[in-house]
Amino acid sequence: MSGLGSARRQGDRSSPVVVSASAAFHRDLLAPTIREAVKGDGVYIVDRGGKRYLDGSSGSGPSCLGHSNAAVRAAMHAQLDQIAYAHTAFFTSGPMEELAENLCADAPDELSHVWFTNSGAEAADAALKLARQYFIDRGQPDRHIVIGRHGGYVGSTLAGLAAGGSERRRGPFKPLLPTNTAHIGPAYAYRGLREGETSEDFALRTARELEATIERVGPSRVSAFICETVVGSILGAVTAPEGYFREIRRICDRYGILLILDEVMCGMGRVGTKYAFTQEEICPDLVMIGKALAGGYAPLGAVLVSSAIHDAIRDKTGFFRHGHSFHGHTLACAAALAVQREIEQRDLASNVRRSGHLLDQLLHERFAEDPHVGDIRGRGLMQGIEIVADRSTKQNFDASLQIDTRLTEHALDLGLICYVSASSPESQVGDHVLLMPPYIVEPRHIEELVDKFGRALDRTLERKPS
Template sequence: MSHVFPRQPLSPPVTAVAAEGCYLIDEAGKRYLDGSGGAAVSCLGHADPEIIEAIQKQAAQLAFAHTGFFTSQPAEELAELLIRHAPAPLDRVYFVSGGSEAVEAAIKLARQYHLERGAPERTHLIARRQSYHGNTLGALAAGGNAWRRAPFEPLLTEVHHIAPCYAYAEGGEHETPEVYGVRAAQELEEEILRLGPDKVMAFIAEPVVGATLGAVPAVEGYFRRVREICSRYGVLLILDEVMCGMGRTGHLFACDADGVAPDILCIAKGLGAGYQPIGAMLCSDHIYRTVRDGSGFFQHGHTYVGHPVACAAGLAVLRALLDRDLIARVQAKGEALTHALENRFGQHPHIGDIRGRGLFLGLEFVADRSTKAPFDPELNIAGRLKKAAFNAGLICYPMQGTRDGRRGDHVLLAPPFVIEDTQIVELVEKLETALADVLPVS
């Protein structure tokens, strides 16, 4: 009898015993193609010898040194390499253990920055509906997914939510993507003015929305307009790249595709590639100096901030992404997977949209393609698809509530960057098998 508290107590998980490349293996020897990298985590695949060696060496040399007293060489080298490739004006890196912690740090830094510069009235945070920023209370409050928020609503701080940039469901029938993008971004300015232009501290958004929308990128020009609005009103722009960053979209930093630079940026998942728990918050030199030259103390912290073994793993992962030219590979394999999905499912009567960037792709399921009407939530399309795909030997990331937190279903695909063409074929075939079981077509 297990004493582990599983995510779903009524559906105990299968025991994984090994992994290699794009596959995980259970105790019965069954192999599963990791079509979502777990949760867009395993960008290098499993059992990469270089990453394992880096972890082993660091653990033998220095496993832990509390950052209240020490820094470490892996942390210094990883921060330097990140900033060398990050969009300006990002200049400082604060290491944490995962995405939720990175977002918590970003929100708290935004608040403290305004305090340090003598603007304590800036207390409001704006985010977007159908966003996901993590499961700790601050990050959950920032998230705009109604289903995830509902049980904990009484505990959440007030965050103001505007519409996402979700052209498939919210764009006008005769509206160009550019016009829609301006209209969607304009909601941010309207909300800032409603709250008071001197009362808003930050706006947080995912460049490509992952878990709760299914790989939805913003339309061309949306984030440039958002950047202009934030700069005009002195509002910090926080970009959450926990899921879509670190090469996943075909750019090391997802915001590069949109031609914008944030004031604060959050990364995790692909930074550790599943080999160690690690995340990071990057901020501009101006924000850092405001704190340094003010109180001189960022009033925040966790025990495992800057953990040497985690940083050694992150450094090895980042070097692998750069030295093996994996960003270009993501672009090529992402194009191949997109074409394979479009060829197989482009005319499927219950697939309304195939979208995403790089190896970060989503398929949205609809009851009616012509009206884009979602399925009745009681049908549990996403849950059934996850089970059917797992039975077929495919790990993918289906989610319910795509439209509003309750209605709508999608599946997220985010395979390792090392995926081969034969495995792309395997992924599409196994997904088709699962879809035939859940959404049979006569």
């Protein structure tokens, strides 16, 4: 017996779970209670007390079809009645084969194969190991250094934390992290664009940090550059300036380095196209995906792999020295296949572009003159808002004010889920919010989202409703 009491208040099944009495290890151990989700209804989540929350960030991005999609549920039920899982060492499955075909069909021809994982972070590890094995199999075993970006996130495994660029998330785990990494700065125009600098020059200057870093650590020792196509949680929906990724691709090619793009958050339609990189007019060597791949109906990630990498490994070692018990899980692949078909058949990419435009417009109308909204940015249904103490100096709020925690709570009280992150001195970013509603949103949901978010911000900043 654990000695813990009942996590729910005696006799009141509708009250929230008491964290200190719960046997589940929750994220925030000091929070008095946590809400209990019991039902999904389109873009809403319903808690045990019957309160409805508009999912304004699809959780952290996955729930692209909302929480009760009939086609996905039917596909999963049907798969479950056939077989839920068979280990990939012994079997493949129809859903895994069809999903791989679906993902490659919409990618450039170079990306010919898909390695499945259970999460986005596992996709980072798989991509880094694929890059390493590729170079060993190509007879270049010295290539092991991975260059990432400050102000970026590619997952919370040890390799992901090392290659990503969030000091806050690395913090106490630093002594455990692999040391084969180097980092360049982000292409973060709101803070990084210099006085008088054009966007083109900014793109080239920031991209060429990669070249300088490769030269510094030794060109023959670098295996890969990894970054998010659109930066998600660490900076808040930061798109690269036009031309940045073309320059990055040129540099990678020049030094024979693999380009790994992390599209775990921005891929699978979130920014209006299945792959975000197609809007940058380049093709990476490896692409990480996850989150909206299976829409939150099952945990699933994947890495799209170029034929050059696949063939080099096939022709030398003959297999990838990696794997998990559940990778390519049949039920998860069936869910993802149904999700991707639903996005295609309902042409939800068009709705993402349309709704993203409306969201951007309403955010600008509502906050254009707000002294504490420093920047509104993003693409499609991945919009970011940076909150500052002083708009003219871009000074951040003091961390002790806990804007992020309070904004999250006020939003939840008003029935809105949005993804708020704290300011960070190392990447200079202010408190910022990701608004990423499901692809099925209607204009009335966007209006509700902006209204509730505006009211939550007013309450957080303790000002009269505007």
